[in-house]
Structures are given as C-alpha cells and as structure tokens.
Amino acid sequence: MTEPKSKNIVWSQSEVDVQSRRAVLGHGPATVWFTGLSGSGKSTLAKAVEVSLVKRGVRAFVLDGDNVRHGLNTDLGFSPADRTENIRRVGEVCRLFYDAGLVVLTAFISPYKQDRCRVRSRHPSGGFIEVFVDCPVEVCERRDVKGLYRKARAGEITDFSGVSAPYEIPSEPELVVNTAESDLATCASEVLACLEERSVITAV
Amino acid sequence: MTEPKSKNIVWSQSEVDVQSRRAVLGHGPATVWFTGLSGSGKSTLAKAVEVSLVKRGVRAFVLDGDNVRHGLNTDLGFSPADRTENIRRVGEVCRLFYDAGLVVLTAFISPYKQDRCRVRSRHPSGGFIEVFVDCPVEVCERRDVKGLYRKARAGEITDFSGVSAPYEIPSEPELVVNTAESDLATCASEVLACLEERSVITAV
Numbered sequence: 001m002t003e004p005k006s007k008n009i010v011w012s013q014s015e016v017d018v019q020s021r022r023a024v025l026g027h028g029p030a031t032v033w034f035t036g037l038s039g040s041g042k043s044t045l046a047k048a049v050e051v052s053l054v055k056r057g058v059r060a061f062v063l064d065g066d067n068v069r070h071g072l073n074t075d076l077g078f079s080p081a082d083r084t085e086n087i088r089r090v091g092e093v094c095r096l097f098y099d100a101g102l103v104v105l106t107a108f109i110s111p112y113k114q115d116r117c118r119v120r121s122r123h124p125s126g127g128f129i130e131v132f133v134d135c136p137v138e139v140c141e142r143r144d145v146k147g148l149y150r151k152a153r154a155g156e157i158t159d160f161s162g163v164s165a166p167y168e169i170p171s172e173p174e175l176v177v178n179t180a181e182s183d184l185a186t187c188a189s190e191v192l193a194c195l196e197e198r199s200v201i202t203a204v
Numbered sequence: 205m206t207e208p209k210s211k212n213i214v215w216s217q218s219e220v221d222v223q224s225r226r227a228v229l230g231h232g233p234a235t236v237w238f239t240g241l242s243g244s245g246k247s248t249l250a251k252a253v254e255v256s257l258v259k260r261g262v263r264a265f266v267l268d269g270d271n272v273r274h275g276l277n278t279d280l281g282f283s284p285a286d287r288t289e290n291i292r293r294v295g296e297v298c299r300l301f302y303d304a305g306l307v308v309l310t311a312f313i314s315p316y317k318q319d320r321c322r323v324r325s326r327h328p329s330g331g332f333i334e335v336f337v338d339c340p341v342e343v344c345e346r347r348d349v350k351g352l353y354r355k356a357r358a359g360e361i362t363d364f365s366g367v368s369a370p371y372e373i374p375s376e377p378e379l380v381v382n383t384a385e386s387d388l389a390t391c392a393s394e395v396l397a398c399l400e401e402r403s404v405i406t407a408v
Contacts, residue, residue, distance in 0.1 A: 004274050005280055016258050051220060061304035062218060067208045071300070076210065096265075100306065
C-alpha cells in the first residue's frame with residue numbers, strides 16, 4: 001500500500017469485530033473472486049451461487065463488473081490503467097463487505113495477475129478465494145452472449161481480453177471450475193463445497 | 205447520471221431482489237447519512253447506532269470517512285473536486301450495501317449539499333436518510349479530538365470545513381441531532397426512533 005493522499009486521517013476502529021459478526025450471522029465473511037474471460041460464465045455462476053447461499057441463510061451479494069461500471073467506476077474505461085483502477089476500487093469495496101461480515105461474490109474479468117494479488121493482499125489470510133472460471137476462448141467466442149467477440153474481431157472494440165489484450169491465467173487459485181466441461185449446477189456446487197471446506201459456511 | 209465511460213456494458217439483474225432480502229433479514233435496507241463538521245460526533249454516533257442495531261439483529265455497518273481514505277479513496281485529498289469524488293464513490297458503495305440489504309451508516313463531513321443530493325438520488329425513494337449532526341463550530345473546536353482545528357487555525361491544514369472551507373447545512377434532512385445539547389445515548393435513540401418510524405427496523 002502506498003500512503004494515502006490525505007494527511008490528518010485517523011483509523012476509526014469498529015465497535016463490532018469480525019468474530020461478533022460471525023457469531024451473529026452464523027457464517028464467516030469471504031471474498032469469492034471469479035476471474036476469467038468474457039463469456040466464461042462468471043456472472044451466471046456468481047449469481048447461481050448467490051441464490052444458493054441466500055437460501056441457506058448466508059448474507060451473500062454479487063458485485064458484477066458491468067454494474068460497477070454503471071456506478072462506482074462510471075469514470076473508467078478499459079485501458080490498462082483504468083482496468084487496474086477498476087479492480088483496485090472493487091477490491092476495496094470487497095474488503096468493506098468483508099468487514100461487514102458478508103460473502104461477496106465478484107464477477108470481473110480481472111485479467112492482470114498483479115491486480116488480483118493486490119486485492120488478495122487487502123484481505124486477511126484465507127479471506128480471499130480466487131476462482132478461475134476456466135473456459136477456452138473458442139468456447140467463449142462461440143457463446144458470445146453479448147456479441148462482444150464479434151465486435152472485438154471486427155476491431156470495433158479494442159483492448160479486449162483474450163483477443164486484443166492479455167488475460168493472465170491464475171497460477172494458484174483456490175478453485176478452478178471448467179464451464180466448458182461442467183454444467184452450471186455442477187460448477188456452483190463445486191464453489192459451495194470449496195466454501196464449506198474453508199469453513200466460510202457450514203455443510204448442510 | 206452521466207453516461208458511463210465504458211461502452212458495451214450490460215446491466216446484470218440480481219436473482220435475489222430487495223424484497224427477498226428484506227424477508228430473509230427481517231429489516232429493510234437503508235443508507236443513514238450522518239453529515240456535520242469535524243468533531244461534531246458523526247463517527248461516535250454512527251458507531252453507537254451500529255452497536256445497537258447489531259444487538260437487535262440488524263445487519264448494520266459503518267462507513268467511516270477516515271477509513272475510506274485509507275482504502276478506496278486513498279488517491280483523494282481535500283480539494284473541492286476530490287471531496288466531490290470522495291462522496292460520489294462512497295455514495296455508490298452505499299448503494300451497493302443498500303442493494304445487499306444492509307443498513308449502512310456513514311460518517312463523512314460531506315460539506316456540499318449538491319454531493320449529498322447526488323447520493324440521495326442514487327437511492328430508491330425513502331432509502332436515503334440524512335442525519336444532520338448539529339454542533340456549533342465553537343464546540344467542535346473546543347473538543348478538537350484530533351487536534352485538527354488547532355492545525356487549521358495555524359494554517360497547517362487548508363480547506364478545512366467550517367474554518368477555511370464551506371460547510372453547507374442540510375435544508376431538509378430526515379433528522380437533526382444536536383450533540384452539543386444532548387448526550388450520545390439520547391442522540392443514538394433518536395436515530396433508532398427515526399429508523400423505526402420509517403419502517404427500516406421494527407420497534408422492540
């Protein structure tokens with residue numbers, strides 16, 4: 001972390017600590033970070049996991065890449081610097097949700113390893129769970145739900161991860177799910193199992 | 205709202221709506237926005253209300269001005285433009301917490317009326333509750349918990365709200381609490397009563 005630009009600011013300690021929140025809520029906080037190409041199924045998977053978690057009484061919430069660009073990060077585009085700032089801010093929001101005791105699920109391409117590492121470093125050990133949503137670019141392109149690959153190939157969109165901009169595959173994610181080979185329900189249950197193993201939630 | 209800088213982004217609708225979250229949680233979402241001079245008691249009051257709410261089983265969380273400047277808004281200072289961006293981002297984070305079903309309590313000087321109005325406009329009607337933490341600048345200065353007024357008077361801090369920068373008093377806040385005339389417990393119970401009246405929480 002670099003020094004904050006503002007001087008004369010003092011950390012204000014919450015009167016409610018993480019353990020108290022965990023006790024009240026019955027589950028731990030976590031940031032579940034889905035990363036993968038556009039069209040790999042991050043949002044779909046995150047939303048499916050969210051529904052399952054909420055049904056189980058877990059306070060879960062999806063932070064979606066596109067939605068955040070409509071609000072918090074409305075001033076950012078897709079240049080490398082803007083992508084980095086996009087992920088930095090989202091990471092800080094995740095940390096706030098984490099401190100509030102929630103399980104936050106993010107759906108951001110987040111192509112740069114360094115950006116993801118920085119978000120990880122802003123969480124207590126074990127609090128950041130990286131899920132690589134693995135899907136070959138050919139399959140993503142065939143799906144092309146939003147028609148973006150077509151535009152990227154036509155040169156109408158530049159800086160498109162996996163086509164005209166890099167996507168750096170996670171080297172040590174907590175979980176890899178393959179949405180080309182497994183269906184949505186299977187992938188979602190793999191994520192839930194991972195959260196159980198890590199004692200974020202209790203097994204049902 | 206201005207147009208997002210990013211094109212080709214699509215709003216992703218959550219599978220879990222506000223009503224479902226309310227039903228599960230047993231309380232409504234709200235953004236309770238404390239505004240007032242430095243030293244007026246915003247953080248102290250927000251934290252006291254948070255403790256009471258959590259005891260009552262309400263998912264509440266304080267967003268503190270100084271803390272956010274250590275994280276999300278570490279790149280921002282106290283110039284008018286930076287203050288505006290500070291509040292804009294925090295407002296968007298509030299909206300995310302709101303969507304997640306929480307009662308978020310903020311403690312930001314937020315001196316500009318326009319900035320606060322913009323945050324209000326980003327919430328559904330009734331979702332934004334502005335609490336003016338009223339306290340004469342002389343009293344705040346006498347308290348001077350962080351020693352900031354002394355520095356501001358000595359010219360060591362510029363752009364200090366109420367001294368060398370404006371503080372615009374809310375014209376139609378949902379609640380005014382006076383921390384110079386009432387003690388902490390009284391002010392906190394006034395906030396809780398306001399949340400009950402507005403059906404955010406149920407009376408105990």
